[in-house]
Amino acid sequence: MVLFYIIFFFLILRFTVTLFNYISNPKLTGSPRQYHDLVSVLIPVRNEEKNIGRLLQSLLDQDYENFEVLILDDGSTDQTAIVCETFAKHDPRITVIPGKPLPANWLGKNYACHQLSGLARGKYLLFLDADETVGAGLINHSVHRIKLLRLSLLSLFTNQVMVTAGERLVVPLMHFILLNLLPLRLVRLSANPAFAAASGQFMLFEASDYHRHQWHEQVKQQVAEDIAIMRLVKAGGLRGEALLANGHISCRMYTGLFEALNGFSKNLLAGFSNSIPGLLIYLMLVMAGPVFIAIYLDLSLLFFALTLIVLSRILSSLSAGQNLALNVLLHPLQMVALLVIAILSIKHHLSRSATWKGRKIAS
Structure with missing residues (x-):
């Protein structure tokens, strides 16, 4: 019976967190004015010629005019540098x-970002990944947000x-796990570093705070450097916020x-602070829990559990701007994919064999 209570408590807790995120709507909003600070x-970039x-081009199409773009070519072996130089001309x-x-x-x-920060002249530092496309108002809306709330760091989870x-x-799975486990509004509203989330795909810093703390240098061996930096920001008594894009x-x-x-x-295990027991417990409750309920409980309780799971997928999909029908339909297969990812993540961690773009990344 204790196990039943734990499974149902976790289901209800996850649904409550997802519902809170849906209702609180933690998304980047528009700006009522135009800003002109240098960003x-x-x-x-490393082998990003296709992206x-x-x-x-999307940056050049911005309605924000006062910005510089610094691209660090991190040992690319394809035509990345040529593409970038063509734009620079x-x-x-x-x-470049x-x-x-x-x-x-x-x-x-982390080292590439550290090098870039030392060359930047802007009042704000915006770190982006090469495989993104930005909307016309992104920079201005983000500058407004960081000014309005006096943030040291604003991070966005991209669509x-x-x-x-x-x-x-x-x-x-990325948005599903995020919106199922963490009330995003608490990243800013709570001073506790445990409520930390961030995405390295969009990290906007107040430059003077960044230069003072050299955050990428502090996390130079961290795989999930984005989350680690947000924790450092909050631990230092500064303000950080994470929003949906x-x-x-x-x-x-x-x-x-x-x-x-x-x-x-x-990244999966790093998101659980490299705690293998923590990841395994999460997997057991998310995946084995419903199966356990199906085997040992009556149909009414099983229907209740499945309803919470389906509603959680619907709400998280709506919040993330994803296809809710596909996510509900594919949920069982996505859970299988999550198990495979977890096994690979644990294997890489124990063997220190993880690689990305030809480099070993295990710390």
Whole structure:
């Protein structure tokens, strides 16, 4: 009976968190005025020839004028540098910088971001990934938010673009886990560093705070550097906020099933603070719990449990701007994908064998 109570408590708790996120609507909103502060857009790139042009064009289409774009080419072996230089020749706001050799005690992206921050001149530092597309008002809306609430860090969870069936089996898990476990509004409203969430796909810093604390240097060996930085911001008594992008920025993270499985496996365990028991308990409650209920409880309680699961998927899908019918229909297969990702993540952690873009990333 104790196990039954735990399973049902966790189901109800997850639904309550998802409902809170849906009702509180933690999304980036528009700005009532136009700002003119210099914003440094900082983009680390490594073999991104297929993506970087789309991002740069979307930045040039912004209604925000006072920005610079610094691109650090981190050892690309494709045509990334040529694509970037072509844009730089036509717009003086764009600068391409060759990256320095990676030191032994750094992870690649963290070191690239650290190098970019040292070259930036802006009042605000905006770190973006190369596989994104930004909407016309993104920079101005974000600057307004950071000024209005006197934030040191604003992070956005981007809208996810999914094309293949494999992507739809894996990518929605990111928002599902996030909105199921963490009331996003508490990232800003609670001073407790335990309520920390962030996405490295969009990190906007108040530059003076960033330069004072050198946050990427502090987390130079962290795989989930985004969450670690948000914890440092909050632990230092500064303000941070994490919001859903609300359509202002989108990203196609992966292009197929195996790439998505590998990509998420490098971050999943890190999101649970590298606690294997914590991840296993979560998997047991999320996956084995409903099966246990189906075997040992009557139909009315099973129907109640399934209703909570379906409603959670509907609400999280609506909040994330995803196809709710597909997410509900594919939920069992997505849970199988989650199990595979967890197994890969634990394997990489124990063997220190995780790689991304040709580099070992396990710390």
